[in-house]
C-alpha cells in the first residue's frame with residue numbers, strides 16, 4: 001500500500017535483513033529497521049525489552065505495519081537463559097500486540113514450526129489449527145508468544161502469526177543459519193563428523209518469506225486468519241542438504257557419517273522429527289513463490305556467496 005510505514009524488528013538478523021531489504025526495494029514504503037546490539041548504522045537502536053522506550057519509539061514512528069522478527073531463536077541459548085528468552089519471546093510480542101491496538105498499527109509475529117512436537121505430522125502437514133506441543137524452551141516461548149499475540153487479537157489488536165520452518169539465505173556468517181552452517185561442515189574435509197540423516201526439515205529461503213510479507217501487507221487485514229504458515233515444500237535431512245552442497249562445491253563427503261536412527265542421549269528428544277507445515281490456507285490468500293533449494297544455492301555460491 002502506497003505511503004505505508006513499515007517497522008521491521010530484528011532487522012539485523014537473518015530474516016529481518018531480508019524483510020527490511022524487500023520492503024525498501026519495493027520503493028513504495030517508508031521503512032524503519034530496528035536493531036539491538038548490532039553495529040549496523042542504517043538501523044535504529046531499540047531494546048524491545050524496554051517497554052517505555054518501545055512505546056515512545058512506536059508512537060513517534062506511527063507505523064502502518066510492524067513485522068516482528070526479533071527473537072531468541074537459538075534453542076541452546078534459550079535453555080540456558082530461560083528468563084531472558086521468556087522476556088524477549090513472550091512478553092515482547094504480547095506488549096507489541098497491545099501497542100498494535102493502542103497505537104493502531106498492524107502486527108506480524110514471526111513464529112516457528114517448533115511449536116509442534118513433530119512426532120506424527122498429519123498427511124499434508126500441520127495446519128494452523130493443529131494442537132501445539134513444543135518439545136523445548138525455545139518452542140514453548142514462541143508458542144506462548146503466539147498465545148499472547150492471539151489474546152490481544154481477540155481484544156481488537158490487528159495481529160497475525162506467521163509460522164516458518166528452518167531458514168536459510170544470505171547471511172554474514174554461515175553460523176547464523178542452521179542450514180548455511182552445513183556448508184562449513186562440508187568444506188572442513190579434515191574434520192570427521194556424524195550428520196543427521198533422520199529428522200526431516202523444510203528449509204525455507206528468507207528472501208521468499210520477505211517477498212511474501214511485502215505481498216501480505218498489501219492485503220486487507222480483515223482477510224487474514226489469525227495464524228498463517230509459510231514453508232517451502234522440498235524436504236531434506238541435514239545429510240541430504242550436505243550432499244547437495246558437496247555436489248555444488250565439487251567436494252566429497254566421506255568425512256561425514258550419516259546417522260539415520262533417532263538420536264539418543266541428552267537433549268535428543270528436544271529436536272522434533274518432522275514439523276511439516278501445511279500451507280494450504282496461506283495459498284488461498286497468496287501464491288508462495290518458493291525458490292528451489294538447489295537452484296538458489298547453485299546461483300548464490302557461484303555468485304561469490306559464502
Ligand SMILES: NC(=O)c1ccc[n+]([C@@H]2O[C@H](COP(=O)([O-])OP(=O)(O)OC[C@H]3O[C@@H](n4cnc5c(N)ncnc54)[C@H](OP(=O)(O)O)[C@@H]3O)[C@@H](O)[C@H]2O)c1
Pocket residue numbers: 009010011012013014015016034035036037038039046047048049068069070071072073088110111112113142164165166167168176177178
Ligand atoms: N532461524 C531459523 O531457522 C528460524 C526458524 C523458524 C522461525 N524462526 C523465527 O524467525 C525470526 C527471525 O529469526 P532469525 O534467524 O532471523 O534471528 P536472528 O538472526 O538470530 O536475529 C535475531 C534478531 O533479534 C534482535 N534482538 C535480540 N534481542 C533483542 C532485543 N532485546 N531488542 C531488540 N532486538 C533484539 C537481534 O538484534 P541485534 O543483533 O541487533 O542485537 C537480531 O536482529 C524469529 O522470530 C525466529 O524465532 C527462525
